[in-house]
Amino acid sequence: MSQIRKNARKFAAIIGLCSVAFVAIPLAGTSVSAETAPVFTLSTTVENVQQCGSLVGYTISSTGGAVTRYAISPTVPKGLIFSSTTGLLSGKPEVVASATQFSITGTNTAGSLTKYFTLAVTQPEIKDIYPKCQVVTGVVGTSISPTVAYYDWNIPSEYNFTISPALPTGLTINELTGVISGTPTKETPAVDWQFTVTMDEEDQPNQYFATVTMTIYPLVVATTTTTTTTTVAATTTTTTTVAPATTTTVAPATTTTVAPTTTTTVAVAKKTTIVCTKGSTTKRVTAVNPKCPTGYKKKTK
Known part of the structure; x- marks a missing residue:
């Protein structure tokens, strides 16, 4: 009986050591970490x-x-x-x-x-027109957000805005405000294509410039590809081949008719200049359909 007790105590001791080892040794390759809030x-x-x-x-x-x-x-x-x-x-x-x-x-x-x-x-306090760095981004077929109207710093009279090179088809620049708007029908030649806006000071040989950086992307049309699989049952066919007769075909003469050239004359609208007055101040406005700025009246002869 004493031997049985001794064996039982040895077995309990072994079980205890195994339990301690199990608790003390973590599973290989595992870790526990909690994410912390941003600082x-x-x-x-x-x-x-x-x-x-x-x-x-x-x-x-x-x-x-x-x-x-x-x-x-x-x-x-x-x-x-x-x-x-x-x-x-x-x-x-x-x-x-x-x-x-x-x-x-x-x-x-x-x-x-x-x-x-x-x-x-x-605001920069230099005699000029502003803003000088407008950026325009759009897609062919979609109206762009109009640019900001230009304003001046210490220029007594302005108007007659132009732009170079020509804007993409569908876009226009307002000759009195310099605002660019419209729906482009053609993309720009490259990304970040630069245009120069020019404003001529009235009755003075002075010109002022600003840059517009524009990117008009082409319209991307989504395409769908459909794959059709057809299964044909195989059949056994006995074929007898007979040599065909030889036939010679002579192609008929071909007659080509050339349409005469058509010349179309397009009338080009001509710009005119009007004189606008407001008290003792006089402004000249040049455009295809010139209009006086707000507060000014057209001077008549």
Whole structure:
């Protein structure tokens, strides 16, 4: 009986050692980790930039969990681009704007964090027309968003806007405001194709210029491919081949009729100039169908 007790105690000791080993040794190749919420800072929180100047922006330093997506509010000024992947802001602002505070929020599955960036877009104080850096993007067959009307800084009189090279078919420029609008029916020769807008100062030999960068993409038509499979039952056929008779065919003479050339004369509209007055101020407007600016009256002989 004593031997049985001894064996039982040895067996219990072995079971205990196995239990301890099982608890102490983790399963190979496994790990447990919990994602942490985002923690990051902006390198700068305030910036003043001139209209059409390149934004310096900020950098982001992260010390917490990896951010899966960034968001910004309110919507950034026209000409600026915000990346939801990196959280960075870049570009050239096209419109003057007072100091605005933007909230930049980084998010992952464990939480989110918001930082703030204040941006002011100031007006350049140089005699010229503005804005000087408009960007237009569109697709053939779809109306573009009209550009911003040009305005001047310290130019006494203006109007008569033109553009070079010619705009894509379907787009026009307003001769009095410089606004580009319409529905393009042809794409630009390349991405970021540049156009020069010219404004002639009235009664002066001065000209002022601005750049419009435009990309009109071709219309992409989706195509559907259908595959049809036909199964034909096999049959056994006995075929007897007979040599065919030889036939000679003579092709008939061919007569070609050439249509006479047609000449079409197209009347070209001619621009005319009118004189508009407002008090002691006089302006001349040149266009196909010239009209006086608001507040001015057409001068009659």
